[in-house]
Amino acid sequence: MRPELGPAPETALSSTASVDSKVKDKKPPSIVSMIAGYLSQSDTNNSLPQLAQEVESDGHHLDGSDTDGPSTKSPDTKMVMPAETKSMSDNTKHLHEVSHLLRGSKELDHIALLSEGISATKVRIQLNSRNYLQLTEVKVFDTSNTEVAQQGTATQSSEYYNMFPASNAIDGKTDNFSHTWKEQGAWWEVDLRSRYAITRVEVRNRFNCCGERLSNSRVILKDGASPVADYNIGAAYTNELLNIPESSFKKVTDKQPEKFKYKDITVRASVHRERVQTLAAGTNDYWKATTKMRTKTRTSRSTLYEVAKKESSSVKASVEMSLKAGASFPFKGISFSGEASSTFRTEVENSIHTSSKFVAEYSRETESMFERAVTQHYSAYSKTTDSDRVVYHEVWKIGGKVFKSNYFACDEVEFDAMKSEVEDITWRVGVDYQWYKIQANNVAIVIAEGNPEKYNGVNLIMWKPSNSFTSSWRFDDDDKNIVNRGGRVNYYITVPGPHGLPLLSNHKRSGKVDHWTVMPDGTIKSGHGYCMDVEGHHYHNGQRLTTRDCDTATRWTWNKVD
Numbered sequence: 001m002r003p004e005l006g007p008a009p010e011t012a013l014s015s016t017a018s019v020d021s022k023v024k025d026k027k028p029p030s031i032v033s034m035i036a037g038y039l040s041q042s043d044t045n046n047s048l049p050q051l052a053q054e055v056e057s058d059g060h061h062l063d064g065s066d067t068d069g070p071s072t073k074s075p076d077t078k079m080v081m082p083a084e085t086k087s088m089s090d091n092t093k094h095l096h097e098v099s100h101l102l103r104g105s106k107e108l109d110h111i112a113l114l115s116e117g118i119s120a121t122k123v124r125i126q127l128n129s130r131n132y133l134q135l136t137e138v139k140v141f142d143t144s145n146t147e148v149a150q151q152g153t154a155t156q157s158s159e160y161y162n163m164f165p166a167s168n169a170i171d172g173k174t175d176n177f178s179h180t181w182k183e184q185g186a187w188w189e190v191d192l193r194s195r196y197a198i199t200r201v202e203v204r205n206r207f208n209c210c211g212e213r214l215s216n217s218r219v220i221l222k223d224g225a226s227p228v229a230d231y232n233i234g235a236a237y238t239n240e241l242l243n244i245p246e247s248s249f250k251k252v253t254d255k256q257p258e259k260f261k262y263k264d265i266t267v268r269a270s271v272h273r274e275r276v277q278t279l280a281a282g283t284n285d286y287w288k289a290t291t292k293m294r295t296k297t298r299t300s301r302s303t304l305y306e307v308a309k310k311e312s313s314s315v316k317a318s319v320e321m322s323l324k325a326g327a328s329f330p331f332k333g334i335s336f337s338g339e340a341s342s343t344f345r346t347e348v349e350n351s352i353h354t355s356s357k358f359v360a361e362y363s364r365e366t367e368s369m370f371e372r373a374v375t376q377h378y379s380a381y382s383k384t385t386d387s388d389r390v391v392y393h394e395v396w397k398i399g400g401k402v403f404k405s406n407y408f409a410c411d412e413v414e415f416d417a418m419k420s421e422v423e424d425i426t427w428r429v430g431v432d433y434q435w436y437k438i439q440a441n442n443v444a445i446v447i448a449e450g451n452p453e454k455y456n457g458v459n460l461i462m463w464k465p466s467n468s469f470t471s472s473w474r475f476d477d478d479d480k481n482i483v484n485r486g487g488r489v490n491y492y493i494t495v496p497g498p499h500g501l502p503l504l505s506n507h508k509r510s511g512k513v514d515h516w517t518v519m520p521d522g523t524i525k526s527g528h529g530y531c532m533d534v535e536g537h538h539y540h541n542g543q544r545l546t547t548r549d550c551d552t553a554t555r556w557t558w559n560k561v562d
Contacts, residue, residue, distance in 0.1 A: 117143045117197025118229050118246055120221040125203065126187035127217045128441060128555065132160065133186035134206035134213060135169040136177045136239070142196040149190050156180050156188040157552060166190075177206050184533065185552035195223070201231075203242040211238030216441070218555075219244060220521075227252045227521040256518050257475040257558040260319070260330040260430030265312040269348050269398045270422040275415070276391045276407065282384030287391045289374035289407060298354050298370050299403035301329035307399035308429045316432040330430025340423045347396060348425065351403045378409040387411035398425075435472040435485055435561040437465045438524075440534065440554045445545065446471040447484060447491070447505050460493065460503045461542030462534055465559070472561050480515035480527070495547060499530050503545040522555030532556070 123140050127133055133156070140149040154166035157180050164179030166188055180186040201219055205211045214236035221229040229249035233242065279285035305323055309315040323329060334352060336345050378391050389409055396404035410418075437444040444465035449458040465471055469486030473493075476483055482493040484505060494506040495514045515527035524532040531553030535546040547553075 116246075117199045118221050118249060118251075119195055120192070120198050120223050120228055121195050122189055122191050122222040122224075123149065123198070123201060124187055124189040124220040124222060125217060126220060126552075127185055127214075129216050130182065130184040131186065131213045132182050132210070133157070133180045133188055133217075134164075134177050134210065135188055136174055136204040136207045137172070137202070138169045138188075138190060138204070139202040140190070140192065140196070140198055141200050141202075143199055145199070148192050148194075148196050152190045152192045154178070154188065154190045157186050158183060174204065174207060183552070184548075185554070187552060189222075198246065200243065200245045203233075203244065205236055205238060205240045205242070207239040209238055211236055211240060214240075219249075221249060230521075252520055256477070257436055258434050259322075259475060259477050261432045261434040261560075262330070262332055262428050263312065263314050263431045264426050264428050265308060265314075266424050267307060267311050267399045267427050268422065269344075269396075269425050270420070271344060271347070271394065271396045272420045273415070273418050274393045274395070276393050278412070279378065279380035279389040279391065279409075281381045281386040281388050283380050285380040285389075286377070287379075287409075288377040293374040293407065294371045294405070295374050295407070296371050296402060296405040298351055299398075299401065300370070303401050303403075304329045304331075304352065304398075307401055308427070308431075311399060312429075312431065314431040315429065318433045319430055322433075332428040334428075335426045337423055337425075340425075341421060344421045344423065347404065348398065351396065351398070352427075374407055376407050376409075381411070387413055390415040433474045435474050436558040437471055437561060438473055438482075439465055439557050439559055443542075444471045445473065445493075446542065447486070448542065456491065456505070456507055457496075458505050460505060460545045462545070463542040467561060475516075475518065475558070480517060482516050482524075493532075495526055495528060499528065499547055501546065502535060503532065503547070518556075518558070519550070522557065523550050523553045524556055525550060 123138065125133070125135065125138065138149055139147050140152075142148055149170045150172060152170065154170050156166040156178055159165060160179035160181050164177065166178045168176045169178040169188060170190055178188055180188070198221060201221075203214075203219060205214050212235070214233060217233045217236070219231045219233065219242075220227050229251050231244050231249050236242075277285075277287045279287060302323060305315070305320060308319075308329075319330065331352065334349055336348075378389065381387065381389055388411070390412055391407065391409045392415060393407055394405070395402060439445075440462070442465075443462040445460055446463040446466075447458055447470040448461045449470075463471070469484070472485035474483050474485070475481075484491040484493075489507045491505040491507050493514070493516070494504050495501070496504050496506075516532075517525045519525055519531075526532070526547055528547070529550075530547035531550035533546055533548045533553040535544040
């Protein structure tokens with residue numbers, strides 16, 4: 001068994017200059033020094049030629065019985081060189097390109113140390129559509145350029161007769177292949193049996209026919225059950241060798257859609273300190289609050305909404321509706337001008353954040369809830385040599401609304417040193433619900449019936465995306481509902497019964513509203529544990545939706561509707 005992923009070797013190289021110094025005693029082939037020389041001389045706009053290695057095919061056709069179309073074998077099968085991502089440094093890009101040219105040579109051992117790799121325990125290849133999945137060979141390389149897939153365990157979603165097991169794709173042979181049945185989201189996966197820092201993956205398509213079946217698929221790196229990075233395969237050809245470096249994988253991030261659309265607005269915030277009374281030192285001067293004086297600790301989220309609405313006409317009534325339903329006032333952050341003091345920044349930020357904290361009170365909170373009678377009393381300093389004492393009223397405002405107020409006392413010198421502050425702050429607030437087209441393979445989820453009064457219990461289908469209400473949806477992250485935009489009543493994506501039935505649109509009164517979670521890999525998981533998928537059967541010329549096991553379910557994209 002290969003060693004588990006550990007810390008990078010102490011001899012790992014970090015620059016092109018160290019390539020020569022670290023490998024000098026080992027007398028590497030001259031090509032390494034040639035590469036180092038190239039890298040040290042290359043400017044940021046240069047890149048190595050996109051060279052490709054010719055791959056031979058013996059034309060042997062093991063299984064012609066399942067061929068459902070003409071062969072798509074390309075006349076010149078070449079190793080694919082995926083485009084590098086912009087996040088890498090130019091020298092690292094060059095090193096990855098060089099590694100393609102040195103595939104299978106000892107020189108690559110020196111180069112591989114320069115890559116950190118993507119930590120993963122499994123590699124999966126999965127179709128985005130309905131078809132057979134056929135793979136001649138899959139190889140996975142770590143930072144030492146060691147191939148680690150052959151010592152793993154391969155599985156696949158189904159097996160097209162026992163002569164095409166998943167293990168065929170990791171046996172090192174190029175005259176056989178793995179093969180699934182024709183199915184939606186067919187997949188093949190290798191469990192590496194340990195965690196590795198993966199630097200590249202090689203995928204060889206079926207060698208003797210039907211190469212187009214691998215089109216529109218993904219190579220997914222997983223850490224346990226969680227996807228960590230993926231690479232999209234577009235058009236594919238017979239016997240094609242895809243050589244996918246670490247830099248071409250896209251890291252999988254949380255794809256949770258946002259409930260609100262956000263906009264930056266400018267609001268004036270201020271603090272003023274007004275002298276109430278001066279208590280002369282060495283006297284019996286005394287100050288006590290009257291019954292009319294009030295202190296205030298924070299403001300309400302409804303007041304913040306009023307402030308935002310006053311400052312920007314972009315703030316829609318939908319935000320107020322959400323607040324009345326018990327949600328927090330939506331905002332993302334606050335930024336200040338360079339002149340704002342640290343005390344000013346802290347007080348304003350804390351006030352805005354705490355106003356959205358007490359969820360249980362949202363339905364009944366008012367400004368008076370945060371006011372209390374002032375109970376302070378202050379006396380003059382006893383010694384005549386002391387400074388006079390000043391009682392003052394401190395008032396904090398945002399957008400003209402008081403969010404904090406209290407009475408304090410300090411000596412005259414300290415009060416004279418205090419300054420009132422008035423600053424314009426930039427505040428990112430939610431201005432309306434964010435609507436999306438929920439898409440897969442260039443089609444979107446649409447309510448089949450165009451009449452808003454007839455949405456209840458109507459089938460959902462895949463259809464060409466448009467800006468119509470029937471294909472606009474929002475994600476309510478509080479209740480985990482997917483809500484349609486059309487009609488006077490909100491309609492939701494629902495599961496009408498057992499797993500596998502077509503999904504419908506229903507209003508909440510139907511009692512069938514389901515809870516959904518948008519997973520990091522793009523699947524949409526129901527409260528029953530299954531994921532939203534395209535059924536395959538047609539209704540009104542569009543494919544209906546259903547639920548299925550999440551491993552084979554559709555990966556969705558949420559495209560914003562402006």
